[in-house]
Amino acid sequence: MGTYIARRILVSIPTLLGITILAFGALALAPGDPITSRIDPELLARISQEQLDTLRHELGLDQPVPVRYVIWLGGIIQGDLGYSVVNNRPVADDLSARLGPTLLLMGVSMVVGIVLGILLGVVAGLRQYSWVDYLTTSFSVSFIAIPGFVVGLVLIYFLGATLKVLPTSGMMTLGKPFSVADLAGHMVMPVLILALHLAAQIARYTRASILEVIGSDYVTTARAKGLQGRVILWRHAFRNALIPIITIVGLTLPDLVAGAVITEALFGWPGMGQLAVKAAAGRDPALMMGVILVVATGVLIANLLTDIAYGLADPRVRLGERT
Amino acid sequence: MRSRAIVLMSVLALVVAACGTATPSAPPASTGGSTAPVSPAPSTGGDEPATLTVTRLSDFPTCFHPICFQTGNQYMNFQLLYNSLVKVDADEKTFIPDLADAWEVSPDATTFTFTLNPNAKWHDGTPVTADDVIYTAATAAQMADAYVGTYPIANWLAVKGADAVKGTTNIPEGLEKVDALTVKFTLAAPNAVWLNNVVDPAYMIMPKHLLDGQTADQLKASNFVNGKGTIGSGPYKLVAITPDQAIEYEAHADYHKGAPSIDKVFFRLGVNPDTAAAQIQSAELDMVFDLKPSDFDTLDGKEGISVQRVPGVGQQSLQFPVTNPQVADPRVRQAIYYAFDRKTLLETVFQGAGKRLWIWTSFDETDPALDQYDFNPDKAKQLIDAAVADGKFDKSKPLRIIYYPEEPGWQEISAALENDLKNIGLNPVLEPSDAAGWEAKLPLVDQYEISLQCCGSNLYPDRASGAFNSQNPIATMYANREMDNLFLQARETGDAAKRAEIYKQIAKILNTDLPYNWLWAVANTHANTTRLSGFTYYPNARETFAQIEKWILEPAS
Numbered sequence: 001m002g003t004y005i006a007r008r009i010l011v012s013i014p015t016l017l018g019i020t021i022l023a024f025g026a027l028a029l030a031p032g033d034p035i036t037s038r039i040d041p042e043l044l045a046r047i048s049q050e051q052l053d054t055l056r057h058e059l060g061l062d063q064p065v066p067v068r069y070v071i072w073l074g075g076i077i078q079g080d081l082g083y084s085v086v087n088n089r090p091v092a093d094d095l096s097a098r099l100g101p102t103l104l105l106m107g108v109s110m111v112v113g114i115v116l117g118i119l120l121g122v123v124a125g126l127r128q129y130s131w132v133d134y135l136t137t138s139f140s141v142s143f144i145a146i147p148g149f150v151v152g153l154v155l156i157y158f159l160g161a162t163l164k165v166l167p168t169s170g171m172m173t174l175g176k177p178f179s180v181a182d183l184a185g186h187m188v189m190p191v192l193i194l195a196l197h198l199a200a201q202i203a204r205y206t207r208a209s210i211l212e213v214i215g216s217d218y219v220t221t222a223r224a225k226g227l228q229g230r231v232i233l234w235r236h237a238f239r240n241a242l243i244p245i246i247t248i249v250g251l252t253l254p255d256l257v258a259g260a261v262i263t264e265a266l267f268g269w270p271g272m273g274q275l276a277v278k279a280a281a282g283r284d285p286a287l288m289m290g291v292i293l294v295v296a297t298g299v300l301i302a303n304l305l306t307d308i309a310y311g312l313a314d315p316r317v318r319l320g321e322r323t
Numbered sequence: 324m325r326s327r328a329i330v331l332m333s334v335l336a337l338v339v340a341a342c343g344t345a346t347p348s349a350p351p352a353s354t355g356g357s358t359a360p361v362s363p364a365p366s367t368g369g370d371e372p373a374t375l376t377v378t379r380l381s382d383f384p385t386c387f388h389p390i391c392f393q394t395g396n397q398y399m400n401f402q403l404l405y406n407s408l409v410k411v412d413a414d415e416k417t418f419i420p421d422l423a424d425a426w427e428v429s430p431d432a433t434t435f436t437f438t439l440n441p442n443a444k445w446h447d448g449t450p451v452t453a454d455d456v457i458y459t460a461a462t463a464a465q466m467a468d469a470y471v472g473t474y475p476i477a478n479w480l481a482v483k484g485a486d487a488v489k490g491t492t493n494i495p496e497g498l499e500k501v502d503a504l505t506v507k508f509t510l511a512a513p514n515a516v517w518l519n520n521v522v523d524p525a526y527m528i529m530p531k532h533l534l535d536g537q538t539a540d541q542l543k544a545s546n547f548v549n550g551k552g553t554i555g556s557g558p559y560k561l562v563a564i565t566p567d568q569a570i571e572y573e574a575h576a577d578y579h580k581g582a583p584s585i586d587k588v589f590f591r592l593g594v595n596p597d598t599a600a601a602q603i604q605s606a607e608l609d610m611v612f613d614l615k616p617s618d619f620d621t622l623d624g625k626e627g628i629s630v631q632r633v634p635g636v637g638q639q640s641l642q643f644p645v646t647n648p649q650v651a652d653p654r655v656r657q658a659i660y661y662a663f664d665r666k667t668l669l670e671t672v673f674q675g676a677g678k679r680l681w682i683w684t685s686f687d688e689t690d691p692a693l694d695q696y697d698f699n700p701d702k703a704k705q706l707i708d709a710a711v712a713d714g715k716f717d718k719s720k721p722l723r724i725i726y727y728p729e730e731p732g733w734q735e736i737s738a739a740l741e742n743d744l745k746n747i748g749l750n751p752v753l754e755p756s757d758a759a760g761w762e763a764k765l766p767l768v769d770q771y772e773i774s775l776q777c778c779g780s781n782l783y784p785d786r787a788s789g790a791f792n793s794q795n796p797i798a799t800m801y802a803n804r805e806m807d808n809l810f811l812q813a814r815e816t817g818d819a820a821k822r823a824e825i826y827k828q829i830a831k832i833l834n835t836d837l838p839y840n841w842l843w844a845v846a847n848t849h850a851n852t853t854r855l856s857g858f859t860y861y862p863n864a865r866e867t868f869a870q871i872e873k874w875i876l877e878p879a880s
Contacts, residue, residue: 030759054468087566088386088549097566153597161601168601174569174589175374268593270567278567278593282382283759 008307012300019296020289021069027285028065059085072289081293082286086278091290094275099294101171102271106260109191113198113256114249120199121206121245122238128211136203143200148193148259152266155189169268190267194259198252205248209241216240242313250306254299372586373876375855376569378594379612379864385564387555388548389476389525390469390539395865398524399612400590402868403572404555405527408437408456409518410869413859415636415782418518419870420580422451422528422556432515432817439504442579445530446560451579453500458531460508461494469539470525478520483511513815515822516785522866530554558583558872567593583872584857603628603850609876610851612864616676616731619848629853632846633860634678636685637778639732641740641840644768646800649722652715654706656837659722659773660696662703662747665842668739673732677843684844685783686830687823693834703747721752726775727761733775736842740773768800778845782863784826785810791838801838854879 056062060071075082081091124136143151160168167186172178213219214237222232257273264273272291279287383396387404406422418426423437443451463476464485470476479485483497497509510517520526533547533554546552550564558580559572570590574583591608600618602608604625614622614630622630641659643650650656669677681695682688710716722744726733737753744751754771756764764770788810791801806829813825849860854877861867 086382086384088384088391088543094566156598156601160598160607161604164605167607168598168605169594169607170568170591172568174376174571174591175372175587266595266598268567268591268595268598270565270593274567274593278382 005304005308008304012304016293016296016300020073020293023292023296024069024072024285024289025065027283027288028068030283068285072286076293081290084279084284084287084290086282086284086287091286094287095272095290095294098270098272098275101269102260102264102273105187105190105194105264105269105271106256108187109194109198109260110249110256112191112195114202116195117199117202118206118245120203122210122233124203124207125210125214126233133207136207140200140204143196144204147262148197149262149266151196152189152193152263155192156266159189171270186267190263190269193263193266194256197259198256201252201255202245202248206241206245209244210237213237213241239313243310246306246309246313250303250309253302257295257299372573373584373878374587374589375585375609375874375876376589376591376607377610377612378591378599378608380594380596380599381613383570383590383592385550385566386543386548387550387553387561388529388542389463389527390466390542391548392525396590396592398865399868400570401524401527402557402866403559403588403590403871404553404557404561405524405529406443406451406556407524407526407528408521411522411866412869413861415862415866418522422456422579426518428515428518428817430817432513432517432815433510435508435510435517436501437506437508439506440579441504442577443556444577444579445532445556446554446575447533448577449530449532451528451530451556452503453506454503455528455531456506457494457498457500458535459526459529460498461488462529462534464488464495465491465493466539466542469543476525478517478523478526481510481512481514481517483509485511513817515814515817515819516783519783519785528556530556559588578872581872583874585871585874585876588871600850603852606852606879609855610849612847612849612867614848614850616673616846616848618850619674619676622850627853628850630848630850631860632676632848633864634844634862635847636782636844636863637847638680638684638844639677639736639778639842640680640776641842642774642776642799643838643840644771644774644800645838647768647772649716649720649772652710652713653836654710655716656840657696657835658703658706658710658747659744660703660837660840661699661706662749663740663743663840663842664698666698668736669843672735672739676846676848678846679843680841682830682834683784683787683839683841685786686826686833690827690830692827692831696840700743700747707747707749718748718750721750722773723752723754723771724773724775725754725756725761725764725771727758728755729758730775730777732845733777736775765798776839784829785813787829787833791833799838801836803832803836806832852876 053062060068063071072082079092081095083089084091084094087094120136120139124133127133156168159166166188167173168189171183171186173182173186176182214233216237219232219237222236227236260271261273261276263269264271265277268274272294275287276291276295278284279291379396379399381396382394383400384391384393386392386397387400389401392398392401408421408423409418409426410421411417412419420440422439422443424440425438427436428434437456439451439453439456441450445451460479460482463470463479464482465488467476467480467485467489482495484495485497487493488495497511499507499509501507508517534542534545537545542548547554550561550570553561555561556575556579558575558578560575562571562573564570569592572588572590574586576582594602594608594611596615599608599611599614600621603611603622616632619630619632622628641663643656645651645656665679669675669679679695680688681693707716707718711718724737724740726737728734728737737755741751741753751773761774765774788807790798791803791806809825809829809832813822813829816822816825847860847864849864855874856877857873857875858867858870861869
């Protein structure tokens with residue numbers, strides 16, 4: 001397992017490098033730059049080309065793209081993520097301030113989404129064609145099909161603007177001392193959006209997986225041996241059904257990150273998603289690359305953890321060993 | 324079964340607890356506590372401070388110094404923190420005291436003398452003096468290049484000798500400390516509108532005792548500029564910044580114009596425009612500037628909320644790159660103006676949220692000499708035919724219209740314009756892109772014939788001289804030496820009535836040559852809790868905090 005993890009980490013490095021090259025190239029190809037995006041068009045119209053050239057030179061935007069990439073990469077190797085022209089401060093400061101809120105939001109959403117999805121999927125699988133099954137299927141299809149921001153706007157309207165039972169924006173109530181209850185209140189709606197979307201996908205795959213497993217010969221054998229239904233489900237059937245579920249959880253992580261960008265922007269959650277939107281709107285190359293680097297690293301780590309989880313869930317999987 | 328019930332009850336309890344305890348950030352009841360002799364009656368009704376939570380739906384770069392002034396949200400925050408020498412009242416014309424109690428302008432509009440309020444103090448208790456004013460103007464001139472690209476500091480550079488001190492630590496010849504509280508500015512050339520500019524946040528006065536001796540780079544990287552330990556002289560002190568969440572202020576009790584009645588102000592950041600209306604309904608926000616126009620209907624009539632459409636200084640317009648042969652002839656630009664049924668569009672699609680224009684805002688639009696370009700497709704056709712006959716317009720070529728659909732209103736304007744131009748036999752082609760793509764295309768004048776423009780403000784006529792001049796033709800590339808001379812003449816004319824006559828001549832030229840087709844002045848949508856009183860929305864909404872010390876916030880019931 002150790003060799004496998006080490007090898008996977010080594011393989012991840014060129015993958016990460018490739019991602020940064022692609023992202024840097026794409027950002028360079030996009031129209032506009034930090035100068036045109038951050039200055040009021042009226043003011044921009046009054047600035048001469050020479051002044052614009054001076055500003056671009058100050059920001060290093062007059063260099064060829066490959067040179068800019070090498071300079072950026074050199075900084076990364078030395079632990080310098082660059083300087084945000086949008087926020088007027090080091091990118092590392094921006095990222096470190098946003099990482100915590102995003103991890104919190106995504107972490108809670110993942111836990112809620114996975115637990116809820118598996119529970120619904122198992123119940124639906126065990127009660128095939130019952131009202132629970134139909135309800136779960138309807139739930140899954142709905143939350144996969146309806147975009148998160150639509151659900152978010154509906155929740156904001158009913159729970160925030162109309163019933164006034166939940167705050168609609170930010171991470172804490174301004175002017176109030178920090179409290180877990182206050183934080184939880186601010187998290188309810190964004191977590192619901194992300195978790196329900198994740199749960200909807202997991203529930204569908206769990207249902208299918210459970211249906212397949214409970215029709216297997218070894219489950220029939222277990223029943224014939226007189227084992228209790230609960231033991232058959234959780235000790236035998238569920239463990240085998242878990243492999244495809246783990247795959248889905250791993251695959252949905254980038255989906256969750258994408259959802260977090262929209263959800264954070266909608267709920268004014270001060271995380272990486274909102275920062276990414278700000279960086280993109282401000283055409284801030286250093287900040288955008290910083291966000292991409294962190295997200296890409298997160299996804300690669302999640303993929304690695306998924307593979308490790310295979311081994312833990314199924315002893316037949318011998319990672320890194322030839323048979 | 325029992326364990327399932329426990330789990331279900333726990334989950335339910337967690338949700339109920341979260342819903343019950345995490346109440347929206349409704350401002351708590353206010354206390355008395357204002358000690359200022361001229362402040363309004365303080366809000367009362369509880370032990371907690373009166374707190375105003377406000378936002379303007381735009382970006383805020385974290386910088387609290389004119390050296391990096393870029394956006395309207397900075398403008399608003401600067402107004403809380405700092406003072407300029409004078410401000411304007413809600414009519415955007417009448418000057419009112421700010422740091423200066425009195426001011427005097429010489430008849431030839433060359434010298435401006437300001438007497439500072441003797442009670443003005445920095446937030447650390449140090450008195451504001453003439454030295455601070457001289458420091459601010461002199462360092463701006465010395466570091467002029469560092470200000471490039473953010474906001475023009477033309478006023479400080481107009482001071483006699485300002486050019487000579489660039490890159491040095493010398494004081495411009497035209498800056499004179501008359502006494503501890505009196506400063507005299509002598510300009511290199513007469514400029515009757517110099518005082519209008521002083522209102523801008525680029526000219527906020529900075530504390531010499533905290534910043535003196537710093538280079539531009541040191542200044543930009545300093546804690547002061549980045550919001551840590553920032554000290555101003557304005558009605559509110561900066562307490563804390565939570566990135567993408569809020570900037571927290573508390574009242575400056577020794578404010579020279581009277582201690583503010585509202586104890587705390589939170590300037591919310593990162594509010595999503597799609598949810599701002601919901602946030603004022605849930606009482607998380609007390610005041611929102613620049614809501615989406617459609618939010619007016621959402622909020623109109625809601626209990627406890629006042630929503631207003633305030634005609635602003637920003638305008639929607641069509642911009643022509645006049646060096647492009649297809650739109651080089653003024654008759655073509657006039658024809659497009661006549662062909663476009665702006666009145667119907669404004670009244671129907673935009674529900675009358677604006678005021679139709681035929682000249683740039685701030686010029687006297689009531690002058691009967693100006694053509695109002697009422698919808699007249701027949702006249703438009705005649706003008707086009709005349710231009711075609713003279714070889715000045717090719718009907719077979721497209722009229723490319725560039726814009727970005729995300730800008731409020733542009734989607735509708737472009738569609739209506741396309742329709743109206745087709746109706747007179749022209750060949751309009753819509754070329755939407757994202758904002759950056761549109762901005763990148765603007766200088767490429769041979770790649771489009773019409774650009775949609777929005778929101779540029781023109782607070783007083785002289786501002787137009789920046790956009791139209793022969794020395795540095797920009798934006799539309801329109802240049803007119805006669806007009807250049809008229810602008811210069813106006814600046815040298817201290818007599819307001821005579822100056823107005825000159826501006827009439829300029830307006831007539833612009834109204835005929837039409838480098839822009841000005842469509843209408845946009846009405847901005849603002850909303851506030853009805854507990855808030857004692858204020859007026861300025862047409863230039865960013866200036867609305869100008870007299871915030873007079874605002875009153877009643878306690879929440």
